[in-house]
Amino acid sequence: MATPQDVLPAPAPSKAPPPAPAPEARIVARRRPGQWIAAxxxxxxxxxxxxxxxxxxxxxxxVVADWFTARSVLDGLALTLWLTxxxxxxxxxxxxxxxxxxxxxxxxxRTISWVYIWIFRSTPPLVQLLFFFNIGALYPTLGLGIPFGPEFLTVKTVNLIGPTLTAVIGLTLLETAYAAEVIRGGILSVDRGQLEAAAALGLGRWRVLRRIVVPQAMRAIVPTAGNMLIGALKGTSIVSVLAVSDLLYSVQLVYLQSYQVIPMLMVATLWYLVVTTVLSVGQYYVERHFARGATRDGLPPTPLQRARAALIKVVRA
Structure with a gap:
């Protein structure tokens, strides 16, 4: 017969202490002594x-400081910027x-466009400028009329095109060839499926161009166009062979009289560096403007934003 002690509940087993948490593993960056030595x-x-x-x-x-803001140098810089x-x-x-x-x-x-681009990209810019400067020797008169027929208007080319106008014409025709390829590449970078989707929605051509093609094409056009702008700024220096008073020709006039070649060339170099830096900063912010919405994570902070964040962090510390 069972006793009262037999029906009593068994004592609960004692709980074991929880195991100690494992120590967190430290992530140690890989040592790269070669990079530090190279730096x-x-x-x-x-x-x-x-x-x-x-x-x-x-x-x-x-001497560089004396001539850096001289009137003749600033006039040459203004003409260089205008030409660009x-x-x-x-x-x-x-x-x-x-x-x-x-x-x-x-x-x-298509053929006319291809031939134009082929010719102007295949010949040196200096040769093109000299060719246009001496156009009077090849065509003493220019006429407007019927091909192989009578001319209604004729103009003598002698002294018609001066050095500055020659520089504008020659550089413009050269930049046109490069700009055409830049724009064509930007348009071709737009996904064809988006154009088909826009056509399926019944959107007009102008709206498709303005709202779909141009914003996306500009992401591919702006970086190359920025390089073209900087290249055009430096490329204007070749007009000095035509006695156009650009920045380089202005400093050349000074050192041909004073024989201070190195300091005057440094004046031109520093001005080119200043203007190129300003253009590069502008290109950076234009690229950020057209890159909006390209990524889901948003745009990275600008250098000014990073500097401001670092300064706030230092002040709070």
């Missing part, structure tokens, strides 16, 4: 180069027409 060598070489430039008396930094803006603006306007012709289904328009 140290690069910094050493850069410091040596900067020191040699600053301490070399042949640069005559005093005029030739690039006209080049992209005409380049848009050529790109449209190149993408046309008309074989005549």
């Amino acid at each position: 140290a060598v690069a910094l050493l070489l850069a410091a040596m180069a900067v020191s040699s430039v600053i301490r070399n008396r042949a640069f005559q930094w005093g 803006a005029a030739t690039l603006a006209l080049g992209f306007v005409l380049g848009t027409v050529l790109a449209t012709m190149r993408l046309s289904t008309n074989p005549v328009l």
Whole structure:
């Protein structure tokens, strides 16, 4: 017969203490001594180069400072900027027409556009400038009329095209060839399926061009166009052979009289560096503008935003 002790519940088993948490594994970056050695060598070489430039008396930094803001130099800089803006603006306007012709289904328009681009991209810019400057020797008169027939209007080319106009014409025709290829590449970068979807929705051609093609094509056009702008700025220096008073020709006039070749060339070099830097900063922000919506994570912070965040972090610390 069972006793009361037999029906009592069994004592609960004692709980074991929980195991101690495992120590977190530390992630240690891989040591790369080769990179640090290469960085140290690069910094050493850069410091040596900067020191040699600053301490070399042949640069005559005093003369550079005196002529950096001289009136003749600033006038040459203004003409250089004007030539750059005029030739690039006209080049992209005409380049848009050529790109449209190149993408046309008309074989005549495609052929004319291809031949134009082939000729102007295949010949040196200096040769083109000299050719247009001496156009009077090849065509003493230019006429408007019926081909192989009578002419209704004729103009003598002697002294018709001066050095500055020659520079504008020559550089514009050259930039037109490059701009046409840049624009054509940007248009071709747009996904064809988006155009088909827009057509299926019944959107008009102008709206498709303005809202779909142009915003996406600009992401491919702007970087190359920025390089073209900087290249056009530096390319204007070749007009000095035509005695056009650009930045380079202005400093050449000074050192031909004073024989201070190195400091005057440094004046031109520093101005080119300043203007190119400003254009590069502008290109960076234009690229950010057209890159909006390209990624889901948003745009990375700008250098100014990073500097502001770092300064706030230092102040709070």
